[in-house]
Amino acid sequence: MPDCTSRVSEAARSAYRRGMNKPSVAVIGAGISGLSCARALSAAGLAVTVFEKSRSLGGRCATRRWEGHIVDHGAQYFTIRAESFRAELERTCGPDLRRLAAPILDANGEIHRPGENRWYHAAGNNRLGRALAEGLTIRMEATVTTPTPLPAGWLVGDETFAAVVSSAPWPQTLALLGRPPDPASFAPCLTAFFAYAGDWAGNSxxxxxxxxxxxxxxxSACENHKPGRIQPGTTVFVAQASPAFSTAHLESDPAEWSAPLRARLEARWNLDPALHRATFTHRWRYARVLAPNDPGPLPPGFFVTGDSLTESRVESAWSTGQETARQVLAHLG
Ligand SMILES: Cc1cc2nc3c(=O)[nH]c(=O)nc-3n(C[C@H](O)[C@H](O)[C@H](O)COP(=O)(O)OP(=O)(O)OC[C@H]3O[C@@H](n4cnc5c(N)ncnc54)[C@H](O)[C@@H]3O)c2cc1C
Known part of the structure; x- marks a missing residue:
């Protein structure tokens, strides 16, 4: 274990300065599960600090401003099955919570999962992350590498905490724990946006x-169905490749895999290739969990949350955050 005495004493001083006579918890990751957990812990009176390695909130509930459009390039929508999740969304998003009205069709043109309502945030699904982050202490662009166990608590960066929660996807949580990698626990997803000239191009x-x-x-989804997101005179599609295709092309040049995806999109939506105007590509290395992971015995005071434990859905990620917060509170008494 590294010698961290001087960093600990500085951490203790800074904790004292922050008035932390209440237990403190570090949450790694400002995705939906980490923010859900952090909010619940904060509401219970704990001093919570969230560490997020990227520049944005929401994790895979992600949105990109692209060519003047607002496009969800991670979660396209979320389900609301639990009343507790509905209440949280209504509290944090208010009237920006919208229902997707147009249908989703399966490969045979039939309605996919009839009766299921799907929701999105009017200004971009990453706003869900922003809304959940309201009032929390968050360190952005702060990658946690080696949370270090101390005789009582954990050292994260230069600060001490009574407990640590990792919400990073399972392969990244394993790295934090110093355990061997399990790259097969998550499937990647190659994602592309394609813009076409004209409102409602093809049969969108x-x-x-x-x-x-x-x-x-x-x-494949047409983002024009989320009103106010796409500039007039343009139709924007999001295309997501299958796990098999994504795995096969994960390290390839995006031009190599986006071209066949675009050809399939144009056939599926009856699009004129001559109207294609722009392409954006994104590689999700850890997109969706393949099966729930069992973390097994964890070091005392270290907790795991997120879709790694369940299934890859925004609502499930949020629920794990709530459950993990209960476990942390029980651990801290
Ligand atoms: C392409 C795609 C489409 C999807 N579509 C849907 C959909 O339509 N509906 C739906 O419900 N769900 C969908 N999902 C799944 C859903 O987005 C996820 O299940 C959910 O967002 C996971 O949330 P999380 O908090 O568990 O993890 P994440 O969102 O991955 O959050 C983890 C956070 O931890 C941060 N992090 C990681 N390591 C560190 C570190 N060492 N230090 C600091 N920070 C770190 C990451 O940057 C990230 O912000 C989709 C996912 C993808 C990728």
């Missing part, structure tokens, strides 16, 4: 999305 007006999980183009 007829459906919000097509789901065809067994095909290379596993998912």
């Amino acid at each position: 007006a007829s459906a919000y999305a097509h789901a065809a999980p067994a095909e290379d183009l596993a998912w």
Whole structure:
């Protein structure tokens, strides 16, 4: 274990200066699960600090401003099955919480999961992260590398905490724990945006999305169905490749994999290739968990949360955050 005496004493002093006579918790990751956990702990009176390695809140509930459009390039929408999740969303997002009205069609053109309501944030799904982060102490662009156990608590960066919660995807949480990697626990997802000239190009007006999980183009959605997001005179699609296609092309040049995805998108939505105007590509190395992971015995005071423990859905990630907060509170008495 590294000698961290001087850093500890500085940490103790800074904790004292912050008036931390209440237990403090470090949450690694400002995705939906980490923020859910941090909010619950903060509401219970603990001193919580969230460490986020990127420049944005929300994790895979991600949105990009692109060519004047607002496009969700991670979670496209979220379900609301639990009343507690509904209450939290209504409290934090208010009227910006919108329901997707147009249908999702499966590979045969039938309605996919009939009866299921799907929701999004009017200004971009990453705003859900921003809303949940309201009032929390968050260190942005702060990558946690080696949380270090102390005789009582944990050292994270230069600060001491009574407990640590990792919400990073499972392969990254394993690295934090110094355990061997398990790259097969998560599937990647190659994602692209394609812009076409004209409002409602092809047959985009007829459906919000097509789901065809067994095909290379596993998912394609028209973002024009989220009003106010796309500039007039343009139609924007999000295309997500299947896990098999994404794994096969993960390290390839994006031009190599986006071209066949675009060809499939154009066939699926009856688009004129001559109207294609722009492409954006993104590689999610850890997109979706393949099966719930069992963290096994963890060091005292170290907790795991997030979709790694369950399934890759925004609502499930939020629920794990609530459950982990209960565990942390029980541990801290
Ligand atoms: C392409 C795609 C499409 C999806 N579509 C949907 C959908 O339509 N509906 C739906 O419900 N769900 C969807 N999902 C799944 C959903 O987005 C996730 O299940 C959910 O957002 C996971 O939240 P999380 O908090 O568990 O993890 P994450 O969102 O991954 O949050 C973890 C955070 O930890 C940070 N982090 C990691 N390591 C460190 C470190 N060492 N130090 C500091 N910070 C760190 C990361 O930067 C990240 O912000 C989709 C996911 C993807 C990728």
